[in-house]
Amino acid sequence: MEKNFYTDDFESFLKDTADNFRMYPSKKVWHGLYNDLHPGRRWPSLAVCLLLITAILFIGISNNNSINNISHLDVSANILAKSKRYMSTGNATPLKDNAINLASNSTYPANTNKKAADLYNPSANNYQTDLSTTASGMQVNHGIESEAASPSTTFSKEDGISQTELALVLNIVPLVDNNMELKTRALKTGKEITKLNLVNNPPLKNIDINVPHIKDIAKFTVADRSWIEDYAFHNKAAVSKWKTHAVFQYYITPSVGFRKLNKNNELPSGINATTALLVTNTVNPLPLKDKVSQSSAANLETGGMVLYSLSKNLRLKGGFQFNYTNYNVAANELKHPNQTTLLLNDLNTGAAILEPRISFYANSTTDEDKKQLKNNTLQLSIPIGADYKLAGKNNLKWYAGATLQPSFIAGGHLYALSADEKNYIEDPTLLRKWNLNASLETFLSYKTINGVIISAGPQFRYQFLSTYDKRFTYTEKLYNFGVKLGITTNF
Amino acid sequence: MTEEQMLAGTIKNNAAAQEALYNRFSPRMLGVCYRFAKNREDAEDMLQEGFIKVFTQLHQYRNEGALEGWIRRIVVHTCINILKKNKKFADSVDIIHANSIHIKEDFIPSIMQAKQVVECIRILPLGYRTVLNLYAIEGFSHREIGQLLDIEESTSRSQYTRAKAMLEEILVKKDIIQKYPGKKTLTRTAAIR
Numbered sequence: 001m002e003k004n005f006y007t008d009d010f011e012s013f014l015k016d017t018a019d020n021f022r023m024y025p026s027k028k029v030w031h032g033l034y035n036d037l038h039p040g041r042r043w044p045s046l047a048v049c050l051l052l053i054t055a056i057l058f059i060g061i062s063n064n065n066s067i068n069n070i071s072h073l074d075v076s077a078n079i080l081a082k083s084k085r086y087m088s089t090g091n092a093t094p095l096k097d098n099a100i101n102l103a104s105n106s107t108y109p110a111n112t113n114k115k116a117a118d119l120y121n122p123s124a125n126n127y128q129t130d131l132s133t134t135a136s137g138m139q140v141n142h143g144i145e146s147e148a149a150s151p152s153t154t155f156s157k158e159d160g161i162s163q164t165e166l167a168l169v170l171n172i173v174p175l176v177d178n179n180m181e182l183k184t185r186a187l188k189t190g191k192e193i194t195k196l197n198l199v200n201n202p203p204l205k206n207i208d209i210n211v212p213h214i215k216d217i218a219k220f221t222v223a224d225r226s227w228i229e230d231y232a233f234h235n236k237a238a239v240s241k242w243k244t245h246a247v248f249q250y251y252i253t254p255s256v257g258f259r260k261l262n263k264n265n266e267l268p269s270g271i272n273a274t275t276a277l278l279v280t281n282t283v284n285p286l287p288l289k290d291k292v293s294q295s296s297a298a299n300l301e302t303g304g305m306v307l308y309s310l311s312k313n314l315r316l317k318g319g320f321q322f323n324y325t326n327y328n329v330a331a332n333e334l335k336h337p338n339q340t341t342l343l344l345n346d347l348n349t350g351a352a353i354l355e356p357r358i359s360f361y362a363n364s365t366t367d368e369d370k371k372q373l374k375n376n377t378l379q380l381s382i383p384i385g386a387d388y389k390l391a392g393k394n395n396l397k398w399y400a401g402a403t404l405q406p407s408f409i410a411g412g413h414l415y416a417l418s419a420d421e422k423n424y425i426e427d428p429t430l431l432r433k434w435n436l437n438a439s440l441e442t443f444l445s446y447k448t449i450n451g452v453i454i455s456a457g458p459q460f461r462y463q464f465l466s467t468y469d470k471r472f473t474y475t476e477k478l479y480n481f482g483v484k485l486g487i488t489t490n491f
Numbered sequence: 492m493t494e495e496q497m498l499a500g501t502i503k504n505n506a507a508a509q510e511a512l513y514n515r516f517s518p519r520m521l522g523v524c525y526r527f528a529k530n531r532e533d534a535e536d537m538l539q540e541g542f543i544k545v546f547t548q549l550h551q552y553r554n555e556g557a558l559e560g561w562i563r564r565i566v567v568h569t570c571i572n573i574l575k576k577n578k579k580f581a582d583s584v585d586i587i588h589a590n591s592i593h594i595k596e597d598f599i600p601s602i603m604q605a606k607q608v609v610e611c612i613r614i615l616p617l618g619y620r621t622v623l624n625l626y627a628i629e630g631f632s633h634r635e636i637g638q639l640l641d642i643e644e645s646t647s648r649s650q651y652t653r654a655k656a657m658l659e660e661i662l663v664k665k666d667i668i669q670k671y672p673g674k675k676t677l678t679r680t681a682a683i684r
Contacts (some may be wrong), residue, residue, distance in 0.1 A: 018612070021526075036507060358517075
């Protein structure tokens with residue numbers, strides 16, 4: 001740099017003047033910086049979202065599975081077993097044919113190219129020897145694609161599976177799925193039949209197979225029907241004891257949110273900094289609740305939980321819950337941002353310290369540039385609690401319940417009061433990440449004709465720990481009053 | 492939070508320390524960026540990029556000289572790098588065209604004090620104001636400016652001479668400074684003082 005830089009009056013004037021010039025950046029600059037410097041901090045919220053989606057999917061799938069408790073594959077396997085029992089009683093005679101080789105060649109031998117009707121002759125109660133398919137000569141790889149290299153894909157007498165059984169499997173398969181990968185076991189020997197990959201080329205359901213479909217019960221003989229009914233009777237879906245005691249509840253609770261604000265530390269009286277003078281001279285003697293203008297706002301809670309009956313009157317509950325908490329504070333948007341300070345706790349010494357911050361909002365409520373600052377949080381909780389039946393029988397019951405809710409704060413907006421109580425500072429880093437909530441509720445539940453239970457009743461939710469972390473000299477406790485609406489179904 | 496705590500926390504990627512450091516220096520640094528930039532949005536982009544470099548390179552700071560000076564140096568270099576990405580910028584600093592430029596009275600903003608001067612600097616053509624900012628305010632030499640902007644040292648000198656003359660004219664017209672006939676010295680008006 002040139003040493004004689006300041007020799008010129010004009011240059012000196014420019015330097016002095018320009019050095020005094022300051023501008024306050026908008027908050028998006030810091031947000032952009034923060035996101036660049038801490039990209040990993042986006043992950044918790046993303047992970048929680050994924051967890052929520054996974055939980056919803058899991059609940060959906062498990063409900064679906066409970067409806068279709070016995071899979072189609074199990075049905076086909078059971079049919080095989082039953083068919084053997086059926087045949088062994090003399091209703092049908094397994095044919096003593098040579099092994100059926102599905103693996104060595106993907107097509108049936110030419111001499112087996114007969115009508116499928118020949119396979120099964122109900123009137124004679126007899127099963128034909130061939131597994132040929134359609135009149136047009138359906139190939140095996142239309143319906144069954146086996147692993148050619150695997151010896152276990154060969155069905156032989158040694159495997160103990162008759163053609164009849166295989167024919168039954170073929171009969172069942174179109175009920176399942178044209179693209180389903182079937183993996184089952186040879187029943188007698190325990191050997192695994194490897195993949196029977198049912199491909200859709202063309203779909204089996206479109207092939208003209210004259211074998212009576214399992215659904216076409218009218219085509220079966222009395223003996224067949226009798227066997228099917230017997231099968232159905234002895235193969236009822238097993239219902240576990242757990243499922244008889246447990247139900248699942250979806251719920252939503254619109255509510256109104258409030259907060260209680262207290263101060264937990266003060267500036268020491270002997271502080272000598274210029275900023276401290278500024279603060280101590282301007283402290284407003286009014287109670288804290290009169291220094292801020294705050295109002296309630298709409299909140300929402302939704303989730304799902306498992307209710308498990310311990311006794312006639314008591315049931316435990318636990319689940320996963322999402323909460324949106326919200327309240328408003330009235331402020332004025334500043335045309336030019338202000339430099340201000342936050343009063344924070346020094347976690348090492350416990351003393352109150354001042355930290356500079358930039359504020360875009362004044363804690364005043366003049367009509368000009370008035371704005372409602374939304375203080376909100378997104379919480380993910382695991383509610384654990386119990387319901388007690390107070391009264392009622394049959395379809396209408398009255399319960400009281402309570403839950404404790406460890407909560408993760410996934411995000412939110414926080415406007416903190418400045419040290420001189422004249423400004424609000426948006427500072428999401430002050431948000432406490434983990435909190436503990438509790439809820440008390442009472443509700444009526446009504447069981448509808450189709451077994452679904454509808455419940456509704458008032459709920460109170462309280463946040464035990466402050467919304468702010470330990471650094472901030474204010475303590476804020478949130479609480480809500482709402483109406484909980486729930487739908488309860490069996491698993 | 493003391494400067495040492497801020498430095499230590501920022502090096503450890505502590506968000507609170509980073510924010511404290513940002514809050515302390517960002518207003519002045521945005522003022523620097525604003526003198527180089529076309530508008531406030533561009534200035535904020537420069538500031539953001541500059542502070543990212545500050546935070547990522549802070550471990551290289553050796554406590555030699557003021558922290559503000561170190562940060563300012565990084566921010567100025569960031570501003571120049573961003574300006575150089577604009578093709579028009581190279582042309583504007585390389586062509587000496589002061590005689591063809593006339594400052595209209597309407598262009599001069601009527602803003603008070605420091606901002607008034609800064610706004611007057613920003614009226615200057617891009618090449619002029621960049622050289623003037625670097626030489627007169629940031630303290631770069633013409634050789635350094637030549638290297639920084641990829642121009643001849645002599646070009647930097649002539650750009651600065653003309654920029655200075657033009658700025659003087661603007662400031663006199665706005666009655667921010669007074670020029671006494673026959674004297675080289677300038678005095679500030681009461682408004683600035």
